[in-house]
Amino acid sequence: MNVDLRMDLADCGSPERLLQVLFGYYPDISRRVPLEAIASDVGIIGFTTLEVEGFIGGLTADPDKNQGIILTKDGLSNKRKRFTIGHELGHFLIPTHNYQRQCSKQDLEENSRTSTYKRQESEANRFSAGLLMPKPLFIADIDSLGSIDAGHIRQLSDLYDVSMEAVANRYVDLSPETCAVIFSYQDVVRYSRTSKDFPPLDIRNGSQLPLASLTRRYRSTGGTSQWVSQHGGIWLLPQYNVRFPTVLEQAVCQSNGFKVTLLYIDQEGEDQENESRELVARWTPYLR
Numbered sequence: 212m213n214v215d216l217r218m219d220l221a222d223c224g225s226p227e228r229l230l231q232v233l234f235g236y237y238p239d240i241s242r243r244v245p246l247e248a249i250a251s252d253v254g255i256i257g258f259t260t261l262e263v264e265g266f267i268g269g270l271t272a273d274p275d276k277n278q279g280i281i282l283t284k285d286g287l288s289n290k291r292k293r294f295t296i297g298h299e300l301g302h303f304l305i306p307t308h309n310y311q312r313q314c315s316k317q318d319l320e321e322n323s324r325t326s327t328y329k330r331q332e333s334e335a336n337r338f339s340a341g342l343l344m345p346k347p348l349f350i351a352d353i354d355s356l357g358s359i360d361a362g363h364i365r366q367l368s369d370l371y372d373v374s375m376e377a378v379a380n381r382y383v384d385l386s387p388e389t390c391a392v393i394f395s396y397q398d399v400v401r402y403s404r405t406s407k408d409f410p411p412l413d414i415r416n417g418s419q420l421p422l423a424s425l426t427r428r429y430r431s432t433g434g435t436s437q438w439v440s441q442h443g444g445i446w447l448l449p450q451y452n453v454r455f456p457t458v459l460e461q462a463v464c465q466s467n468g469f470k471v472t473l474l475y476i477d478q479e480g481e482d483q484e485n486e487s488r489e490l491v492a493r494w495t496p497y498l499r
Contacts, residue, residue, distance in 0.1 A: 297339030
């Protein structure tokens with residue numbers, strides 16, 4: 212264990228501050244972050260299999276969290292296992308989190324703060340995403356890949372050795388574009404994420420994908436569709452006196468009925484369209 216590192220981390224209360232201190236000790240971090248070596252440096256003394264039904268990750272530590280063991284469900288892919296380990300490491304390092312945890316698949320999707328439990332799971336997810344996909348590197352890679360495209364999610368998943376789902380969430384969070392991602396199983400929405408400026412979605416967890424959506428009819432397993440231009444009303448919640456923007460949709464069909472939908476609004480194009488409409492409306496009375 213790196214005692215100096217642990218002492219510096221002890222004063223950190225947020226995932227972001229923890230990551231800032233951690234990366235100060237690993238200035239030349241690679242894209243395939245050496246997760247287990249870092250965990251060992253901060254007090255994790257072992258990794259073992261979790262055999263409790265309904266959970267995919269766990270943490271057991273002494274009450275002061277000086278040392279701990281991380282548990283993961285047997286059979287997880289390496290990419291999913293890495294995110295799970297990062298999540299449990301977040302629980303270990305964030306001071307307000309309990310020293311004993313068992314986390315479900317839903318916990319590793321959590322992004323809300325509606326309760327203490329959900330807030331802590333969301334914090335552990337932010338820590339894991341930030342550790343495995345360091346912000347400066349990830350933003351640089353998004354920029355170098357060019358225009359937004361779901362194919363980039365596959366590329367980044369391989370580059371960082373993290374699941375497509377984790378990468379898609381990070382992609383939407385850090386992309387400069389107005390975008391959203393929807394995860395579904397057998398055409399039922401599991402959950403969604405949006406960039407800060409994306410309009411409210413007219414879907415909820417457990418609802419069917421919209422009938423008119425590209426994703427609903429896309430069946431090419433392992434494939435990524437082309438972009439399709441859609442009327443915004445297919446995906447977006449109606450807002451009083453606000454015109455629906457055009458939404459571009461792209462679908463990724465994974466195995467066993469899992470799909471990823473990427474939505475994108477060309478904000479610059481929408482602004483130009485709105486300006487044109489306003490100009491026409493302004494001059495119409497004089498042209499009659």
